[in-house]
Amino acid sequence: MTVWQETGKKLGQRDNMAPSSSSREWVVDDISGKGIIDSSRVSIVFMEGNKVGGSSSCNRYSGEYQLNGSEFTVGENMASTRMACAPALMNQEESFLKLLMHVNQARFGDHGELLLSTPEGETIRAFQSSPKP
DSSP states (O other): OEEEOTTSOEEEEOTTTSOOTTOOEEEEEEETTSOOOTTOOBEEEEETTTEEEEEBSSSEEEEEEEEETTEEEEOTTOEEOOOOOOHHHHHHHHHHHHHHHHOOEEEEOTTSOEEEEOTTSOEEEEEEOOOOO
């Protein structure tokens, strides 16, 4: 997967983000500047065939994504399991999924973090999880 800076300058290939049979997980640590609830798990996994999925706090989600230059979009065909959780987790999940559906740009931050941003400047920040031994 190739990601571009806002200026249009290519950041380069990120083999560790590219879809593969052993797709790596990106762990979200911030949703629109509000952090995430302690001990909750929000994640993003990019898979072969432009598939994306992960944990959205309480449920699992899946769908398709497109990346064209720095333009990143998630398809409207997003699916999610429907388990009920504590209200705070359900609110966090709703915020994450709404934001993910409005993302239009992908880039990498100064520390290798994945930054998915909306036109309004709201951002999902995620760090790549460590490989399992």
